[in-house]
Amino acid sequence: MAWAIFVVIAVFTIGGALGVVVSRNVVHAALALLVSLIAVAGIYLVLFAEFLALVQVLIYGGAIIIVLLFAIMLTRNSEYPRIADNKQWPLAAVAALAFLGILVPSFLINKIEDTNAQNASFTGIGESLFTTWAVPFEIASLVLLVALIGAIIIARSDEEES
Amino acid sequence: MVDLVWFQFLSAVLFVIGLYGVLARRSAVLIVMSIELMLNAVNINLIAAASHMEGVGRFSNFDGQLIAIFIITVAAAEVGLALAIILRMFRNRSTVNLDEINLMKW
Numbered sequence: 001m002a003w004a005i006f007v008v009i010a011v012f013t014i015g016g017a018l019g020v021v022v023s024r025n026v027v028h029a030a031l032a033l034l035v036s037l038i039a040v041a042g043i044y045l046v047l048f049a050e051f052l053a054l055v056q057v058l059i060y061g062g063a064i065i066i067v068l069l070f071a072i073m074l075t076r077n078s079e080y081p082r083i084a085d086n087k088q089w090p091l092a093a094v095a096a097l098a099f100l101g102i103l104v105p106s107f108l109i110n111k112i113e114d115t116n117a118q119n120a121s122f123t124g125i126g127e128s129l130f131t132t133w134a135v136p137f138e139i140a141s142l143v144l145l146v147a148l149i150g151a152i153i154i155a156r157s158d159e160e161e162s
Numbered sequence: 163m164v165d166l167v168w169f170q171f172l173s174a175v176l177f178v179i180g181l182y183g184v185l186a187r188r189s190a191v192l193i194v195m196s197i198e199l200m201l202n203a204v205n206i207n208l209i210a211a212a213s214h215m216e217g218v219g220r221f222s223n224f225d226g227q228l229i230a231i232f233i234i235t236v237a238a239a240e241v242g243l244a245l246a247i248i249l250r251m252f253r254n255r256s257t258v259n260l261d262e263i264n265l266m267k268w
């Protein structure tokens with residue numbers, strides 16, 4: 001049963017990802033990315049990581065896709081269909097497949113003794129986040145603040161700067 | 163029960179698709195999307211390892227899931243900044259085609 005669900009979700013994940021890199025229309029690529037990201041949330045559910053599935057749907061499905069669609073709409077002009085891929089795409093495909101050829105055998109050779117998938121409780125994650133990972137957590141909030149201020153400063157128009 | 167190695171294969175395939183997108187696409191927005199795919203591949207790997215190896219050796223407390231939370235945070239910040247940079251680029255050069263952004267090219 002878990003296998004069937006995993007296979008279906010994996011097909012959606014990889015299909016959406018292929019849609020992102022193959023589609024010639026940028027908006028279609030963004031929607032394919034949405035499919036892929038929601039399917040990744042399903043993978044997290046197969047792994048019993050409910051909190052991460054929730055975060056994935058909220059942040060990726062909600063926030064990041066919207067921001068990307070904003071970027072597409074604000075930079076929209078007639079050149080989009082023309083500029084899908086560059087001339088080096090066969091080389092890129094060869095490089096990507098070569099990297100896959102390194103990754104898959106390394107996973108097979110270095111096979112790890114694993115237990116069955118276990119459920120991480122919300123409280124356990126919260127406790128760990130605010131004890132062991134408290135300092136990275138605070139730094140992450142600082143990173144978000146810096147990124148926010150930086151984005152505002154970079155994106156505002158020149159007339160407002162005086 | 164699905165073995166850990168299948169999740170690793172899935173994440174490898176997803177990462178490679180994202181890598182192809184970064185190398186082959188010309189639009190800056192599409193390259194940012196491909197980077198998101200690669201980050202998601204890394205997250206799948208981390209979370210699969212976290213749930214399958216809880217209590218094995220030095221792995222404890224689902225640390226992989228917490229690292230994945232931080233990766234998602236950084237990805238959100240990265241997308242926000244990328245949008246700002248793409249907007250500024252589009253305003254100055256009226257293109258998002260990275261082949262034409264060659265001002266600092268050696």
